[in-house]
Amino acid sequence: METSQHWRLRKQRYALVGEVCPHCESKIFPPRDICPDCGEDAREMYQFSGRGEVYSHTTVYQAPSGHAENVPYPVAIVRLEEGPLVTAQLTDVGDQPIEIGTPVEMVTRKLGADGERGMLVYGYKFRPALVER
């Protein structure tokens, strides 16, 4: 992606800002401006809490470009407590077994280097929740 694209994505990438549909109240992440549930315009910003649980997960050994140096790495679908399912890497896992249902929370981490100029890209990952809920 180009630098300008990263800049446009900064709110969703660094602060987990999505949208809430003013018509049917669906919480939407990542933002997409048209509500997938009711088809109406949805441009109202919504701040997600960053808390959720592992919905499913795996470990990647053959990475897409930009991630080759990180393999193997755990990647998950996380269910945010507000509802949406988000794809993200897991981090700070240590010896803790990851299972479907493991509580996690969002942190900002380096995702990798992008493009020929090797620009560092930061974004969200999820780690096992430090505080029991």
Added chain:
Amino acid sequence: MRPVSIVGTAQLPVQATTQLDLRQLGAQVVRGAMQEAGVERVDALFASNMLGDELQGQKHVAALIADESGLEGIEALQVQAAMASGSAPLRMAYLAVGSGEADLAVVVGVEKMSEGLAAPALSKALDAKEVADGATLISKNADLMRLYRKRYNVPEDGFVNFPVVAHHNARNNPNALFKDMNVNPRTVMKSRMIHDPLRLLDCSPICDGAAAVVLSPAEEARAHSPHPVRILSSTVATDRFRVGDRPNPLWLEAAHKSALKAYRLANVHRGDIDFFEVHDAFSIMACMQLEAAGFADQGQGWHLAEEKRISLRGDIPISTMGGLKARGHPIGATALYQVSEMVLQLRGRAGKNRVREAKIGMMSSVGGAGSTVITHILGI
């Protein structure tokens, strides 16, 4: 629309690597299919190829193959739908011939995955933003398999007969990549874990291949072939692009929609389908397509494999010539292999793998992790 038939087919053996380039691969099967149909000229060529841009630096393959095939000047277009690419030009050719715009059309699929890194390129069928976060096409299928096993209490070896049946069928297909390989449940469970819980033998292979078919109006089909096969319906549906945006990620809504529409347009019932060439790129995808098309309830598709009801003598045979799993999945060519194999089945020429008294077959092609699904029903 006037009815449309398949009057010629050609397939090259699927190989781990071939010395032929895209234009040679394409021309060989175009000429082969035209020869079988007994035609020297077609009105249009529709081509399929997913990775040529990425791996060979080659776009624009339709005109390239038309030229190499000696079809100077004809209409030639490439049609794309990620891993469902082979079925996309098939549908366009069906529409072109059915509408009367063309009287004869050839559909060709080519793929050469042996050069460069195919696996990362396949992830481009997903949302690029998810890939930037570390997801891959394989990781999505691994996520789905883990979720499915947990939600429906499937034992670790619950999917094992999907690859076992596919490999068994491939042994009698001279064009299959794994025609010489013996696979039993133990082989599958001992195969390398590649994206936990996906094992190597849950996944279709990286390979090269090419296949083509010729379409004509049904009323003229017998002039070209003593055994034409009718395209009874051709449908496409899409789903929410990201797996995580779907109300139930374990339900392939696009497969469901396109299958139901295909039954309706072909005027057949699910029970009339004698065999189903599923897009078994991963065991979990085969399972979910069986459910989406109505052959099993949600969460029950794996029992069709467990009870071997998907084998050649079962009530819903799948992957009858090896499927994507064992014939091979040279992406852009895959659907044209499926069609060619279905034509063999429906003509009663599938040898030891013949599905007895097969009159109607269905095939599906899945783009990404179910974002696009294309279904065709063929019959005699």
